[in-house]
Amino acid sequence: MTTDARPSLLLVEDDPVLGPLIAELLEGDYRISLVADGRRGLSSALGQPWDVMVIDRGLPGLDGIALISALRAKGISTPVLILTALGATDEKVRGLDAGANDYMSKPFDAGELGARLRALTRSYTQPTVSIGDWELNAVGRSVRSVYGPLVTLTAKECELLAALATDPDRVFSRDELIGSVFPSTDQPSVIDTYVHHLRRKISRNVIRTVHGVGYQIGDGHE
Amino acid sequence: MTTDARPSLLLVEDDPVLGPLIAELLEGDYRISLVADGRRGLSSALGQPWDVMVIDRGLPGLDGIALISALRAKGISTPVLILTALGATDEKVRGLDAGANDYMSKPFDAGELGARLRALTRSYTQPTVSIGDWELNAVGRSVRSVYGPLVTLTAKECELLAALATDPDRVFSRDELIGSVFPSTDQPSVIDTYVHHLRRKISRNVIRTVHGVGYQIGDGHE
DNA sequence: GGGGCCATTAAGAAACCCTTAAGAACGGGA
DNA sequence: TCCCGTTCTTAAGGGTTTCTTAATGGCCCC
The missing domain is CATH 1.10.10.10 (Winged helix-like DNA-binding domain superfamily/Winged helix DNA-binding domain)
Incomplete structure (x- = not known):
C-alpha cells in the first residue's frame, strides 16, 4: 500500500533555525507542516484535523499559550506539546493549564522529543x-x-x-x-x-x- | 413458566428522589438494581452480567463517563443509556464516545426512556x-x-x-x-x-x- | 405440428429518493 | 450589540427505482 501512514504534525515555531531543524528531525516519523506565527498556527489548526501539534511558547502574532487556549475553547482536543526557552515551573503549569498535554524546555534532546511525541500520539489517539x-x-x-x-x-x-x-x-x-x-x-x-x-x-x-x-x-x- | 423473563437493569443514580422514581417507572418491565454512587456501580456492573444499564452522568465517587469508560476497558459491552442534566451536544458526543449507546437529558419523558431502553435491549442482529x-x-x-x-x-x-x-x-x-x-x-x-x-x-x-x-x-x- | 407452459424482454405507471436551493437559527468576532 | 459566516431545517422539482402488465419466443409433450 502506498498510503502515508505517518501521523500529521503541525509545528508552530518562529525561530528560522529551530523550526526547520525540528521539522527535519521529525520528518521521518510525521507528515509535518511548519508555520512561523501564531495566527497562521491557529488557522492551520482549525482548518484541518491534526494528529499532534508542537507549539512554541513565544510566538509573534499570537502567543503559544493563547493559541492553545483558543484551540481548546473551540473544542479541538488534539494533543499539544509546548516548547519554550523558559524552564520555570510556573511557566510549565501555565502551559499545561491552558490545555497543553506536555511541555519541553529548550534546549531539548531530540530523542526525548521523539519519545514524548510518541507517547502523546499513542495515549491521546482518540477512539x-x-x-x-x-x-x-x-x-x-x-x-x-x-x-x-x-x-x-x-x-x-x-x-x-x-x-x-x-x-x-x-x-x-x-x-x-x-x-x-x-x-x-x-x-x-x-x-x-x-x-x-x-x-x-x-x-x-x-x-x-x-x-x-x-x-x-x-x-x-x- | 415461573422464570422472570424481564431483562435485568442496573440503575446508577445518586439523586435520592429520581433514582427510586425511575426504578418504580421501569420495574414492570425490568428487574432493577439501584445503586447510588459510581464505585458501587462499577463493582455491580462487573460483578454480574446485566442486560442493560442506565447511568447518571454526574455521580459521586466515580463519574458516569469514567464508569462507562472503565466498563468498556474491561470488555463489558452491555448497552448503556446515560442520563444527564446537561443537554449540550458535545456532552452527548463525549458520553457516546466513552462507550454509551444512548443518551437522554433530564428532564426526560418516561415514555421515551422506555422506548429507548427497548431499542437498546432489542437484538440488533438481523435474522x-x-x-x-x-x-x-x-x-x-x-x-x-x-x-x-x-x-x-x-x-x-x-x-x-x-x-x-x-x-x-x-x-x-x-x-x-x-x-x-x-x-x-x-x-x-x-x-x-x-x-x-x-x-x-x-x-x-x-x-x-x-x-x-x-x-x-x-x-x-x- | 399444435397446444400448453415457461422464459425473457419491454414499457407505462407509481412510489420513492436525490438534489438543489433558500430561509432560519446559531455562534464567533468586531 | 450587531454583523457575518456556518450550520440546520424546510420545501419542492426532477430523476431513478420499482411495480405491474403484457407481448413474444422457446421448449417439451402430445
Missing part, C-alpha cells in the same frame, strides 16, 4: 470507528479514508454517521435516525439531506439506500 | 435465512453467498425469495405466492417475472421450476 475504508473520529468530528485526506464533518453529519456506524449492516429507518440525531424535528426528509451531504463529503458508496426502508452502512464487500 | 450457499437478510433486502459480493434485492424480490425459503423443498404454486407476495394483483405471470429477476441477480440454480405446479427452493441437494 475511532471503522466504516469500510473510512475511520470516523467522533470527538474530532473528522473522517479519514485509508487512501485520502481528512474530512471534517459538522455536528449533525457526524452524529448521523456515528448512529449508522453503531451497527453496520443494520438498516435504520428514517424515523429511527430522526429520533436519535434530529430530535428537534419530525420531518424524515432531513435524513435524506444529510445522507446527501455525507455522500458528497466522503464517498457515494459508504451509505446504502434500502428503498422504502431506510439507510445502512455498507460493509465493504460491495 | 438471516440460509438458502443453500446463500444468506438472505430480509430487513436489509440483501443476499450474499459465502465470500461473494452483496446483492441487493427490491422489496418484492426479497419477499418472494423469503416466501419460498420459509419451506425449502416444498413446492409453491403461483396462486399461493401471489396471495402472500403480490396481493394487489391476481395475475400469476408476475411470479414468473420475479423468479427471472431473482435468477439473474443471484444464480440460475437457486429456484427450481416444477413444471405445471410452481416453484421451489433447492431440491434437497445441489
Whole structure:
C-alpha cells in the first residue's frame, strides 16, 4: 500500500533555525507542516484535523499559550506539546493549564522529543470507528479514508454517521435516525439531506439506500 | 413458566428522589438494581452480567463517563443509556464516545426512556435465512453467498425469495405466492417475472421450476 | 405440428429518493 | 450589540427505482 501512514504534525515555531531543524528531525516519523506565527498556527489548526501539534511558547502574532487556549475553547482536543526557552515551573503549569498535554524546555534532546511525541500520539489517539475504508473520529468530528485526506464533518453529519456506524449492516429507518440525531424535528426528509451531504463529503458508496426502508452502512464487500 | 423473563437493569443514580422514581417507572418491565454512587456501580456492573444499564452522568465517587469508560476497558459491552442534566451536544458526543449507546437529558419523558431502553435491549442482529450457499437478510433486502459480493434485492424480490425459503423443498404454486407476495394483483405471470429477476441477480440454480405446479427452493441437494 | 407452459424482454405507471436551493437559527468576532 | 459566516431545517422539482402488465419466443409433450 502506498498510503502515508505517518501521523500529521503541525509545528508552530518562529525561530528560522529551530523550526526547520525540528521539522527535519521529525520528518521521518510525521507528515509535518511548519508555520512561523501564531495566527497562521491557529488557522492551520482549525482548518484541518491534526494528529499532534508542537507549539512554541513565544510566538509573534499570537502567543503559544493563547493559541492553545483558543484551540481548546473551540473544542479541538488534539494533543499539544509546548516548547519554550523558559524552564520555570510556573511557566510549565501555565502551559499545561491552558490545555497543553506536555511541555519541553529548550534546549531539548531530540530523542526525548521523539519519545514524548510518541507517547502523546499513542495515549491521546482518540477512539475511532471503522466504516469500510473510512475511520470516523467522533470527538474530532473528522473522517479519514485509508487512501485520502481528512474530512471534517459538522455536528449533525457526524452524529448521523456515528448512529449508522453503531451497527453496520443494520438498516435504520428514517424515523429511527430522526429520533436519535434530529430530535428537534419530525420531518424524515432531513435524513435524506444529510445522507446527501455525507455522500458528497466522503464517498457515494459508504451509505446504502434500502428503498422504502431506510439507510445502512455498507460493509465493504460491495 | 415461573422464570422472570424481564431483562435485568442496573440503575446508577445518586439523586435520592429520581433514582427510586425511575426504578418504580421501569420495574414492570425490568428487574432493577439501584445503586447510588459510581464505585458501587462499577463493582455491580462487573460483578454480574446485566442486560442493560442506565447511568447518571454526574455521580459521586466515580463519574458516569469514567464508569462507562472503565466498563468498556474491561470488555463489558452491555448497552448503556446515560442520563444527564446537561443537554449540550458535545456532552452527548463525549458520553457516546466513552462507550454509551444512548443518551437522554433530564428532564426526560418516561415514555421515551422506555422506548429507548427497548431499542437498546432489542437484538440488533438481523435474522438471516440460509438458502443453500446463500444468506438472505430480509430487513436489509440483501443476499450474499459465502465470500461473494452483496446483492441487493427490491422489496418484492426479497419477499418472494423469503416466501419460498420459509419451506425449502416444498413446492409453491403461483396462486399461493401471489396471495402472500403480490396481493394487489391476481395475475400469476408476475411470479414468473420475479423468479427471472431473482435468477439473474443471484444464480440460475437457486429456484427450481416444477413444471405445471410452481416453484421451489433447492431440491434437497445441489 | 399444435397446444400448453415457461422464459425473457419491454414499457407505462407509481412510489420513492436525490438534489438543489433558500430561509432560519446559531455562534464567533468586531 | 450587531454583523457575518456556518450550520440546520424546510420545501419542492426532477430523476431513478420499482411495480405491474403484457407481448413474444422457446421448449417439451402430445
